[in-house]
Amino acid sequence: MVRIITSDKIRETVRDLCIKANVRLRPDVLAALKNAYRIEADKRAKRILRAILDNAAIARKESLAVCQDTGLPFVMLGIGQEARITGDLTRAVNKGVEQGYRRGYFRESIVRDPLMRGASGYSPAVIHTEIIRGNKVKIAVLPKGFGSENKSQSRMFNPTAGIDEIKKFVVESVITAGPDACPPYVVGVGIGGTADYASFLAKKALLRSIFRPASRVPAGKAGGRPTGHIKNLEHDLLRRINGLNIGPMGLGGRSTCLGVNIETSPTHIAGLPVAVNISCHALRSARASI
């Protein structure tokens, strides 16, 4: 049944999600950080993890941004094919972002012109839409800081490439990020599709809880069905990355990576696109369904 959803409702939801995402660290990320703190053997690494946990508690309690880099918001809209949206959807999302960021006293980090730069503001966000079944609109907001976004990589492999080559590429992407992008990291990986779609999937992978295995993710719209081998790949990469001894702030320790999330998609017989999107330990996102 067709449902009417006003753009005002979308604006308000985006506004609230921006505040929530920036102030409250995601429960799965918080749990992973607590676990990292528990198992960390290096004294200095443990002190840094303690500071990271204290920071999350202060941010939540005092309604402060978890990180001053409140990012460039990546907004995913899943629009039910039976939802009818009144008003201007794109404008509503960007207004919501602006209002949320203003209300939260967040940082104006977005320049309108990438070359001329100029004064920075709160919008526009990067908006992706997917058509989904039903009559609801699902919204996810992921404010992505650029200390880690700057470490993103993508590569077009040959279709005959072995899985070891892909592992090597992901691990090397983390080595390249090294101490600079606020480890312990969460690593998003997109495999398949096209060059652009793999990069999108790498980012989208960061939206998934780091404790939710890939095998349980429903098949994507393109019919991709991640199975056991992806889950194994996630585990293997996590183990390898945590063996790098980069550690919190890059000063050594067991905790280099909190989780590896992989999203896959069917691809062409001639290629194998792989993209890596690294997140700092302050992986922030919030979602709602209206």
Added chain:
Amino acid sequence: MTIKISVPLDTAQIKRLKAGDEVLLSGTIYTARDQAHKKLVEIIRSKKRLPFEMRGAVVYYCGPTRTPRGRVIGSCGPTTASRMDAFTPALLIRGLKGIIGKGRRSLSVVKALKEQGGVYFLAYAGCGALITRYVKKARVIAFKELGPEAVRSLEVEDFPLIVAVDARGNSIYG
């Protein structure tokens, strides 16, 4: 052991510091990041007057959020230092003694720190809310038009830092 230091950093304080030391810094420091660095170096090249005394100064790579009502400052953690690498030697030559950021530095920055007797510190990365605790006063002093990238003077008290590159050129990253 934690070492207490204060700004302006003099040679005696700087000489004591070794890569890996944990310190508590007090005094007035200045925020500056990408665009402010570009401007500062332009000012130095054109021999104009800098907005703050560089001799003995400490610069913090930080662009805070807006300041919530009733607070001194918003979330204010360090940003990635390597983006400032190209500008840093010029500031060190002008007397800059301390730098606070996160992540690695280029070989030319390490060399300049050694030659000019400066120190590069790490602040707890991704802990912008926690760091508000150590900031007692904050004021925009230059390049207001840069918004979050404007130069601010921050009065800090016992700001916890880790020495990443000392004045002998030794680095915590090896």
